[in-house]
Amino acid sequence: MKTKLFSLVLCLLCLSCTNDDSKNPQEQDPVEQIARPxxxxxxxxxxxxxxxxxxxxxxxxxxxxxxxxxxxxxxxxxxxxxxxxxxxxxxxxxxxxxxxxxxxxxxxxxxxxxxxxxPKGWYKIETDLDIRKAFVFDDSNTITFLHDRELSPLSYNGRVKKMSGDHSGYKVILTNLGGGNIYDLEMFNENIGVAVNPVTGFFTTDGFETTKSFGDFWEEGEMPVETEIKYVDANSSLIVNCCTAHIYTSDRGETYSSFNVAEEVFSSDSFRTRAYGIGSDNYFYEIGFDSSSSPYAYYVIKSANGYENWELVSYSVEGQYSGKTYFLDYDLIFNISPNDELRISTDLTNSWSIVKENVQNFFIKDRSNWFIISDNNLYATNDSGANWNLELELPIDSQLNHMFFTSNKTILSGNKMLFIKHQ
Known part of the structure; x- marks a missing residue:
């Protein structure tokens, strides 16, 4: 009897275990898996x-x-x-x-x-290219630049290329611009710009994917020497050679006009252009010298539209100057003297005042912000030369060629050097 009772209790216990609320592993609710990002x-x-x-x-x-x-x-x-x-x-x-x-x-x-x-501040972009000019704009990180492909200091072969940013830094991109030896480059924005070889201009509206050529100094009987771009905007451009010959387009290179300013104003071909710019009075100014005069006579002319109807402002042997000259306004022109002095003229080159000595190169942003190269250092002033501060230490024997400024960026280019500054 006791044996039967024990067996009954054991069966009831087993039945109770099988009816427990706990579930075997196969019947438990699965744990929710977190999806991998x-x-x-x-x-x-x-x-x-x-x-x-x-x-x-x-x-x-x-x-x-x-x-x-x-x-x-x-x-x-x-x-x-x-x-x-x-x-x-x-x-x-x-x-x-x-x-x-x-x-x-x-x-x-x-x-x-x-x-x-x-990073913000000055950043060196590694390059082995000799860069003559470089441009970058606030709405893009793409850099458009002109570089010299020749290794010899006695020769020059210019090409326009780009740098774009990728996950490993800046990489060089070729453009579709042909045109042989490109001598100068100016950009209005990332897409609109002009390049020139010694003879012809090339207008682009798509970052040099395509171009429209305009002008031909050979056909005009002019010398294809020291051809430079003096002006560019969304639709027009002016290119000038060494000897005051101008080629102008107002329709992105579809048509153009040509003329020689010296022949128009002076009836002579002995005049040489030094600088060109737009004054705060909305006149276009050109300054240069008469190579047939001894000593050289220096001229200033102006025009309401920059390409015709030029008016003589001055012609004088006073205020002698040579070397790099930059026109910011009719009352503020910059020059480096043969003695490495940064000078300014406030009277259209009739006289000069020394601002800074021991200057090998200079770059001008506006009336107050100027930059100079002195003994392999870049110095800056924001008060028109009253005070100078060290901006950037440069490698020994640096050759800096160009600076370009926007509201938030500055780019400094030279031989095997490219620096960019983000404000």
Whole structure:
């Protein structure tokens, strides 16, 4: 009897165990798996410090878990805009140059994407090219530049190329501009610009993917020597040779007119152009000298439209000058003397005042902001030369050729050198 009772109790216990609320592993509710984030694209491959970077992809949000972005070796908490988009501001604490980025949700980590961070302030872009001029604009990181392909200092062969930013920095891109030896380049914006060889101008509206050629100094009986671009805007351009011959287009190179200013004003072909610019009085000015005069006589002429109906302002042997000359306004013209002195004229070259000694080159942004090269250093003034500050230390024996300024960027180009500054 006791044996039967024990067996009954044992059966009841077994039945109770099989009816327990707990489930065997096969019957338990599955644990929800967190989806791994996926980065499909970045809004930029090259980012300037202070700019925002947008990350697009999938699985950036999972309820109950924080979302983080890992840049290089640092982790940042972020709040995604949506499950497919995150925006993060790039700061100087994240590192510079080659960088990686990942998205992390809980312990799930995306594959890395790569981009390039450029710091604010002066940054050296590595190059082995001799760059004559370089241009960059506030709405783009693409650099358009003119460089010398010849290795010999006794010869020159110019080409127009570009640099664009990618995840490994700046890379050189070829343009479709032919035209042989390109002597000068000016850009109105990233897409509109003009290049010239010694004979002809080339107008572009698409960053030199295509061009329209205009003018021909040979056909006009003029010397194709020292051909330079003196003016460019959205539709027009003026190119000038060494000897006051002008070619002008007002319709992006579709048509052009040509004339020789010296022959029009002086009935002579012995005049040489030094500088050209637009004054605050809205007149176009040209200054230069008469090579047939001894000593040289210096002339100033002006025109309401910059290409015809020139009016003589002055012709004088006073105020002798030579070398690099820059016209900022009719009352502010710059020159380097043979003694490496930066000088200014406020009376249309009749007289000169020394601003700074030991100056090998200079670049002018506006009436107050000037830059000079002195003993392999770049110095700047923001008070018209009253005070000078060290702006940038340069390599020994540097040859700097050009500076270009926008509201937020400055680019400095030279032989095997390219520096960019983001404000």
């Amino acid at each position: 996926i980065i499909s694209s970045l809004s930029k491959n090259l980012v300037i410090e202070g700019e925002s970077l947008t990350i697009e992809g999938e699985n950036f949000i999972d309820d109950g878990f924080d979302t983080q972005v890992m840049i290089n070796s640092m982790t940042f908490d972020v709040k995604p805009i949506s499950n497919t988009k995150i925006t993060i501001d790039i700061t100087d604490s994240m590192g510079i140059e080659n960088s990686s980025i990942r998205v992390k949700v809980s312990e799930q980590l995306s594959e890395a994407k790569y981009f390039f961070i450029v």
